[in-house]
Amino acid sequence: xxxxxxxxxxxxxxxxxxxxxxxxxxxxxxxxxxxxxxxxxxxxxxxxxxxxxxxxxxxxxxxxxxxxxxxxxxxxxxxxxxxxxxxxxxxxxxxxxxxxxxxxxxxxxxxxxxxxxxxxxxxxxxxxxxxxxxxxxxxxxxxxxxxxxxxxxxxxxxxxxxxxxxxxxxxxxxxxxxxxxxxxxxxxxxxxxxxxxxxxxxxxxxxxxxxxxxxxxxxxxxxxxxxxxxxxxxxxxxxxxxxxxxxxxxxxxxxxxxxxxxxxxxxxxxxxxxxxxx
Numbered sequence: 331x332x333x334x335x336x337x338x339x340x341x342x343x344x345x346x347x348x349x350x351x352x353x354x355x356x357x358x359x360x361x362x363x364x365x366x367x368x369x370x371x372x373x374x375x376x377x378x379x380x381x382x383x384x385x386x387x388x389x390x391x392x393x394x395x396x397x398x399x400x401x402x403x404x405x406x407x408x409x410x411x412x413x414x415x416x417x418x419x420x421x422x423x424x425x426x427x428x429x430x431x432x433x434x435x436x437x438x439x440x441x442x443x444x445x446x447x448x449x450x451x452x453x454x455x456x457x458x459x460x461x462x463x464x465x466x467x468x469x470x471x472x473x474x475x476x477x478x479x480x481x482x483x484x485x486x487x488x489x490x491x492x493x494x495x496x497x498x499x500x501x502x503x504x505x506x507x508x509x510x511x512x513x514x515x516x517x518x519x520x521x522x523x524x525x526x527x528x529x530x531x532x533x534x535x536x537x538x539x540x541x542x543x544x545x546x547x548x549x550x551x552x553x554x555x556x557x558x559x560x561x562x563x564x565x566x567x568x569x570x571x572x573x574x575x576x577x578x579x580x581x582x583x584x585x586x587x588x589x590x591x592x593x594x595x596x597x598x599x600x601x602x603x604x605x606x607x608x
Contacts, residue, residue, distance in 0.1 A: 337479070342512060345377060353382050355381065372392055377522045382408050386521070387437070391434065450595050451595075507566065514563070533549040
């Protein structure tokens with residue numbers, strides 16, 4: 331019988347991989363009410379590739395091929411595809427019970443000085459996290475209190491279900507922060523936490539768009555792409571701005587931007603997921 335207990339509230343305790351060879355690793359995905367999360371698996375991918383490279387992750391493209399369960403170990407095989415002075419690229423194949431369940435390409439970079447710019451910015455009128463209800467308060471008000479747990483605290487700005495008018499882009503804004511502080515000097519853990527955050531509750535923009543038609547139990551990530559613009563440590567609230575503009579044939583595309591409190595764009599994510607209406 332599957333364990334239906336909630337996940338740990340510590341990202342540090344959740345995110346780990348064990349070395350099983352020169353470029354091979356194993357791990358156990360965290361259980362969350364009898365399920366596993368795609369962001370947990372991808373964070374382990376980030377840890378595995380960080381363990382074999384002296385460079386920093388700047389992009390990750392993953393294809394989910396099969397569902398995962400929490401009570402069976404996964405194996406991660408890291409294959410070097412390209413090695414240069416600035417860039418290195420790796421393929422990471424994740425298997426569970428012998429089945430290839432995720433195939434990912436990670437691109438690593440040795441940071442150098444170069445041109446830069448940023449035009450994306452959050453709405454300056456958005457409330458600060460300190461001025462918003464805690465996740466527990468919001469959950470108690472809306473009737474989903476048993477699920478107000480896990481490794482990331484959310485301070486939601488946008489309404490949970492507020493269908494947009496035809497032609498409008500659906501935008502979900504919320505603040506995110508680890509419930510327990512991450513180790514200050516562990517760059518690989520902070521990168522894994524960023525990967526985790528890129529997909530954490532990424533369904534909320536689609537849920538806002540569809541309203542009562544949406545069933546979170548029937549939201550399945552198919553493809554996930556992440557670009558890390560700045561490898562910053564996560565010690566304060568980050569703003570996640572998630573948008574969805576299109577869904578067709580039961581496949582919804584979402585995009586997420588992650589900013590720090592000062593408005594610096596840390597990372598961008600795109601995800602296609604299968605959705606099944608109630």
